[in-house]
Amino acid sequence: GGGVGVDQLPVPPGTGPEERVKVRGLRRKISEAMVRSARTIPHFSYVDEVDMTELVELRRRINQEMTARGQAKVSYLPFIMKACWLAFTDHPEVNALYDNTTDEVVYKKYFNCGLATDTPQGLYVSVIRDIPGKTIVQLSQDIIDVTERVRAGKASRADLTDSTFTITSIGNIGGLFATPIINYPEVAILGVNRIVERPMVRDGNVVIRSMTHLSPSFDHRVVDGANAARFTSRLKGLLESPGLLMALLNTQL
16 A cells, blocks of 8 residues: 555664664574564464473383483473374364465364474474374484484474474473464464472362463464363363373373
């Protein structure tokens, strides 16, 4: 149309010292991706707290086993990825892309997980492929390998493309929860936060439990609030009962 858009107005010089730095390369790409996501996707976030105590214990025991075998330890992420895959069964709309050009929702029957990866150059989304087809141990190793390649600038095309849903781990630095920006053209992203021991009330008693927050964001064109709540609730249930999670996966480690 006619007039100058608000985003086209120049920023005038201020009254104190300042420095202007051209946004180039990866930072420019990140910037464009974030703007496209925020502009075209009506975001909303939903936060729930999760009692990870049983999963913390299960992982501790698995890692004792792994260490005894001289193998690398497993992280929490593979369990979370697997829980997402199970939750997609009832909520296929969460593992999907939105095609703005045709106004179609593309439901993905497979799951490649984007992993927001902090590198010295800036934010990349590494892609861990075929979540359903791999064990917890394989996924854990995959995460280590792919993340290493991306950080070293040696990522292949497969390491950076075709994710269907993204997880961003924000907890290693601190904080309670976040409102992540969706990895366009996906329709959802899951923020995973730090696990901290907190006093909780159980059956009228104060007990110490390992707690975390999940903070997913959704595309409101595709996922309604109630479905977002149900999806997150399913994730919470699976992560709080890792025995059930493993049984439903019917998988060997």
